[in-house]
Amino acid sequence: MSFFKKLSTLTAAVSVAAIMAAGAADAKNFKIAVGDGAGGTQEALGKAFIAALEESTDHTATLFLNGQLGSEQDTVNEAAIGTLDFSILAINNVTPFSPTVGTLTLPYMILSLEDAEKLTQGPVGQELVENTIRDSGVRIIGWAYSGFRVLTNSKHPVKSVADLSDLVIRTPKNEIMIATYQSWGVNPTPMAWSETFAGLQTKVVDGQDNPYITNYAMKFDEVQTYITNLRYLFSIEPLIVSEAVFQGMSADDQAAVLAAGEAATQFSAQYLRDQEATIKATLQERGMEIVDPENNEEEFITLATEAVWPKFYDSVGGIDKVNAALAEIGRDPVK
Numbered sequence: 001m002s003f004f005k006k007l008s009t010l011t012a013a014v015s016v017a018a019i020m021a022a023g024a025a026d027a028k029n030f031k032i033a034v035g036d037g038a039g040g041t042q043e044a045l046g047k048a049f050i051a052a053l054e055e056s057t058d059h060t061a062t063l064f065l066n067g068q069l070g071s072e073q074d075t076v077n078e079a080a081i082g083t084l085d086f087s088i089l090a091i092n093n094v095t096p097f098s099p100t101v102g103t104l105t106l107p108y109m110i111l112s113l114e115d116a117e118k119l120t121q122g123p124v125g126q127e128l129v130e131n132t133i134r135d136s137g138v139r140i141i142g143w144a145y146s147g148f149r150v151l152t153n154s155k156h157p158v159k160s161v162a163d164l165s166d167l168v169i170r171t172p173k174n175e176i177m178i179a180t181y182q183s184w185g186v187n188p189t190p191m192a193w194s195e196t197f198a199g200l201q202t203k204v205v206d207g208q209d210n211p212y213i214t215n216y217a218m219k220f221d222e223v224q225t226y227i228t229n230l231r232y233l234f235s236i237e238p239l240i241v242s243e244a245v246f247q248g249m250s251a252d253d254q255a256a257v258l259a260a261g262e263a264a265t266q267f268s269a270q271y272l273r274d275q276e277a278t279i280k281a282t283l284q285e286r287g288m289e290i291v292d293p294e295n296n297e298e299e300f301i302t303l304a305t306e307a308v309w310p311k312f313y314d315s316v317g318g319i320d321k322v323n324a325a326l327a328e329i330g331r332d333p334v335k
Contacts, residue, residue, distance in 0.1 A: 027058035030085040032239075033069035033078075035093075035193055040217030041268055042088045042237055045144035048267040049239060052260035057253060061086065067194045073097075073173070080137035082244035088144060090193075091236045092174040097136035101128050103316045103325050107180045107304035110234035115329045116145050117269055120236060124325050132240075139246055141261030142239035144268045146211040147276055149233045152224040153207030154200065157291045159228070161185060161299050170196055170205040176312055180232060183307035184300065200224060211235045213272070216279045227283070227290045231297060232304060239264065309334065 032049075036042040046063045054060050069075060069084060072093040078084035080097075095102045103109065103124070110116050119125055120143045129140045151158060153167055161184045171177045171188040181188040189205050199205045200223040208220075209230065215221065239261055246254060284290060293300055313319045323333040 027060075030059065030061035030245075031069065032061050032063050033067075033072075033075040033084060033087040033089075034063050034065045035067050035072040035075075035089050036214055037066045037217045037219075039213075041144045041146040041211075041213050041271060043217070044271045045142060045237070045239055045264050045268045046088055048271075049142060049260050049264040052263040053256060056256045056259065059253070059256075071192050071194055076136060076138060076240070079240055079242040079245075082242050084242060085245050086239060086241050087138075088237055088239050090172065091238055092172050092177055092233075093193075094132065094136070094138075094140075094238060094240070095174060095176070097138075098128075098132040099135075099315045100131045100317045100321065102176050102312060103128070103321055104236055105174070105176050105233060106312065106316070106322070107176070107232040107308055108301050109322075109325065110236075110329075111231065113145055113147070113234070113269060113272060116143075116234050116236055118329050119325055121265070122328055124328050133243055137243050138240040139243050140238040141241050141258055142264045142268075144237035144239070144265075145272045146213055146235035146237055147272055148229070148231045149209040149211055149235050150215070151207060151209045151228040151230045152215060152220055152288075153226050153228075154203070154224050155206050155226070157226050157228070157289060159291055159294045161303065167206045168204075170199055170208040175315075176308065177233065179308045179311060180304050183303045197223065209233070212276055212280050212283065216283060221283050221286045221288050225288060227288055229290065229292050230300065232300060 032046050034042045034046055043063060043065060050061045070078065072089035073096065075084055075087035075089060076094060076097050079087055091101060092105050095105060104119060110119065133139050155167060158164060164184055164186050169181055169186055169188045170191045171181060172193065173190040178188055178190060191199055191205065196208055197218060200208065200220065241257065249257065313322060316322065319334065326333055
């Protein structure tokens with residue numbers, strides 16, 4: 001082989017190696033903060049997102065479970081300034097940063113998984129996405145559906161509002177949720193998610209509310225005995241990306257991230273349909289006692305909707321926004 005041919009071959013090999021190295025250098029391993037532990041819908045959403053992202057890009061991501069990267073509200077701040085890539089968190093922890101998201105956390109607004117899907121994936125959800133970018137510097141790209149936040153406690157069965165009177169209930173630091181318990185005559189104890197298990201274990205608080213899947217993932221059956229099938233809040237847990245990080249991506253990567261978020265959202269809805277009944281049965285096998293509220297929850301519903309909804313019309317964007325959400329799910333408007 002001549003010198004020039006050898007040089008040409010070597011140059012071509014170096015060029016290929018350089019291209020491959022550049023591709024490897026551009027590939028990223030994103031960090032995804034997750035508030036819950038293994039086995040919950042947050043982890044399931046995160047895994048589905050990563051699988052879809054890896055299928056269409058050279059990028060991957062790593063889940064950091066159990067609040068390893070900070071409290072859920074802290075991760076919103078970190079994402080807003082671009083020091084964290086992604087976070088999966090309860091929607092009530094987004095509301096303080098973007099109050100209109102509170103539309104989805106008004107008590108008894110969402111009465112089924114189908115309601116949740118329509119609201120998050122339709123025009124109402126798209127407007128909330130845009131508001132969240134504007135208000136907090138993060139973009140919602142996917143939604144986990146975790147089910148209704150059932151009430152658990154360690155003292156006795158709760159079937160009526162009166163049964164709550166001797167219980168100390170933990171809530172997130174969320175005004176709408178706090179006001180809901182206050183409408184039932186309870187002065188709840190706001191507590192960070194990372195402190196909740198210890199608070200229940202040491203009896204600082206007697207109870208809390210979270211979906212069946214979250215109670216299972218966080219092993220609350222070890223410190224709680226009774227479950228009440230409340231339906232006041234359907235737990236939706238958005239997957240957010242730092243808007244600064246998102247805008248720093250190529251157009252192709254942005255499209256891939258959005259598509260992966262949509263795929264993970266569809267997976268999450270099916271995951272809830274497939275898993276909730278099994279997890280409920282598992283909690284019963286572990287000794288948890290499940291009861292339903294008296295009279296189809298009528299007393300809880302009346303007190304909460306009459307006291308709480310009017311109080312928060314302004315913060316969620318006005319009564320027209322509430323009625324738009326109600327229309328989306330085929331319910332009558334409020335006046």
